[in-house]
Amino acid sequence: MAGERGILFNIQKYSLHDGPGIRTIVFLKGCPLRCPWCSNPESQYGGIQVVFKPEGCMGCGKCVQACPNGVRGKDGFSICDTACGACAFVCPVNAMEQVGKTVTVREVLDEVEKDRPFYRKSGGGMTLSGGEPLVQHAFAAALLKEAAARHIGTAIETTGYATREIADKVLPLADHILYDIKVVDEAKHHELTGVSNKLILENLASAARANPGAVIIRVPLIGGVNDDEQNLRKTAELAQANGIKELHLLPYHRYGEGKYQKLYQPYAFSAYTPDDGQIEKIIEMMKEYGVRAKKSG
Numbered sequence: 583m584a585g586e587r588g589i590l591f592n593i594q595k596y597s598l599h600d601g602p603g604i605r606t607i608v609f610l611k612g613c614p615l616r617c618p619w620c621s622n623p624e625s626q627y628g629g630i631q632v633v634f635k636p637e638g639c640m641g642c643g644k645c646v647q648a649c650p651n652g653v654r655g656k657d658g659f660s661i662c663d664t665a666c667g668a669c670a671f672v673c674p675v676n677a678m679e680q681v682g683k684t685v686t687v688r689e690v691l692d693e694v695e696k697d698r699p700f701y702r703k704s705g706g707g708m709t710l711s712g713g714e715p716l717v718q719h720a721f722a723a724a725l726l727k728e729a730a731a732r733h734i735g736t737a738i739e740t741t742g743y744a745t746r747e748i749a750d751k752v753l754p755l756a757d758h759i760l761y762d763i764k765v766v767d768e769a770k771h772h773e774l775t776g777v778s779n780k781l782i783l784e785n786l787a788s789a790a791r792a793n794p795g796a797v798i799i800r801v802p803l804i805g806g807v808n809d810d811e812q813n814l815r816k817t818a819e820l821a822q823a824n825g826i827k828e829l830h831l832l833p834y835h836r837y838g839e840g841k842y843q844k845l846y847q848p849y850a851f852s853a854y855t856p857d858d859g860q861i862e863k864i865i866e867m868m869k870e871y872g873v874r875a876k877k878s879g
Contacts, residue, residue: 584686584687584688584691584724584728585686585687585688586686586687586720586721586724587684587685587686587687587721588610588684588685588687588718588720588721588722588725589610589611589612589628589629589630589682589683589684589685589718590608590609590610590611590682590683590685590690591609591610591611591622591624591625591681591682591683591713592607592609593606593607593608593609593690593693593694594606594607594609595607595697596697596700597709599878599879600709600711600737600739600760601706601707601709601735601737601758601760602704602705602706602735602737602758603700603701603704603705603706603707603735604697604700604701604703604704604706605706605707605708605709605737606693606694606697606706606707606708606709607708607709607710607711608690608694608708608709608710608711608725609622609625609711609712609713610625610710610711610712610713610714610715610717610718610721610722611625611627611628611629611630611682611712611713611717611718612625612626612627612628612712612713612714612717612718613625613626613712613713613714613717613741614714614717614741614743614777615714615741615743615775615776615777616775616776617764617774617775617802618774618850618851619802619804619807619834619851619853620838621835621837621838621841622712622713622838622841623838623841623842623845623847624681624682624841624844624845625712625713626713628713628717628718629665629682630665630667630680630681630682630683630684631665631680631681631682631845632665632667632669632670632678632679632680632681633678633679633681633841633844633845634677634678634679634844634846635676635677635678635679635844636677636843638675638676638677639675639677640674640675640677642674644669644672644673644674645669645670645672645673645677645678646669647672648668648669648671648672649668649669650666650668665680665682667680679844687721687724687725687728688728690725691708691725691728691729691732691734694708694729694734695732695734698734701734701735705735706735707729707734707735707736707737707757708725708729708734708735708736708737709736709737709738709739709760710722710725710726710736710737710738710739710756711738711739712739714740714741714743714744715738715739715740715752716740716741716742716743716744716748716749716752717744719744719748719751719752722738722752723751723752723755726738726752726755726756727755730755735757735758736755736756736757736758737756737757737758737759737760738752738753738756738758738759738760739760739762739800740753740759740760740761740762741762741782742761742762742781742782742783742785742786742789743777743781743782743785744781744785745781746781746784746785746788749781749785749788749789750785750788750792753785753788753789753792753793754789754792754793756793756796757796758796758798759789759793759796759797759798760798760800760830761786761789761797761798761799761800762799762800762801762802763782763786763799763800763801763817763820764779764801764802764808765779765807765808765813766779766783766813766816766817766820767813767816768780774807783820786799786820786824787824790824790825790826791824794825795827797824797826798826798828798829798830799817799820799821799826799828799829799830800829800830800832800878801814801817801829801830801831801832802832802834803831803832803833803834803856803861803864804834804853805834805853805854805855805856806853806854807834807853809856809860809864811867814864814867814868815867817829818867818868818870818871818873819871821868821871821873822871822872822873826873827872827873827874828873828874828875829868829873829874829875829876830875830876830877830878830879831861831864831865831875831876831877831878832878832879833855833856833861833877833879834853834854834855834856835855836849858877861877865877
């Protein structure tokens with residue numbers, strides 16, 4: 583199990599918003615959803631990528647010389663999709679960056695374990711995120727099992743988009759399940775993310791039955807997209823029906839916009855960030871359904 587391998591793109595330490603206490607977040611590659619507001623677009627593709635940061639480029643041409651495929655972009659830069667990493671290796675200013683690396687469960691947990699004193703004092707631990715961790719379900723399960731074996735608390739952030747078999751195998755392994763609910767209406771969910779939410783809602787119900795009290799619904803609160811009263815009341819009803827008592831509101835932000843440029847992708851999404859007054863009204867409304875809501879992120 584400790585030798586199971588997977589692809590991650592970051593390990594972030596000292597997080598305070600992704601589960602209780604101080605957390606180390608392990609970001610796994612791969613996501614089946616295509617949310618236009620995604621703040622981690624580099625997480626969507628499941629393999630290793632090379633990204634270009636033009637603001638740091640000094641135009642030395644070493645990336646072009648190193649590229650074994652001899653691929654050139656329109657400005658003379660080496661741009662290809664093999665992601666061998668040769669260009670990133672020779673770049674003297676890190677303008678070319680390899681995103682993603684293959685690691686073992688043991689390597690990840692050895693890194694996570696370095697902050698054990700913080701977990702012990704704060705009630706924290708390891709959080710799996712992405713992307714969607716269930717894409718690499720065998721690796722995710724192995725990480726959660728190894729963390730438990732080392733007596734490290736666990737959490738998983740998930741869209742819930744996976745087969746019932748996979749979700750039922752992986753989600754109960756986590757102490758805390760941070761479950762994204764973007765839109766309740768199926769047609770609108772498909773329009774926004776590219777997938778139906780039927781599996782998502784079924785897996786939410788199953789996770790809540792298996793782990794009473796472990797599931798927290800998280801809503802990325804996006805002005806003009808899913809912050810209308812109808813959707814939020816449906817979300818509250820969903821929580822109530824599944825016995826879920828806690829809900830986190832994550833206001834929309836544009837922090838990931840610059841990442842799209844590095845991936846040669848446009849950031850065409852436009853929305854506004856709900857203000858604190860609107861969020862307070864939502865929190866009060868959730869109380870009608872017995873749901874404790876709070877602003878997070």
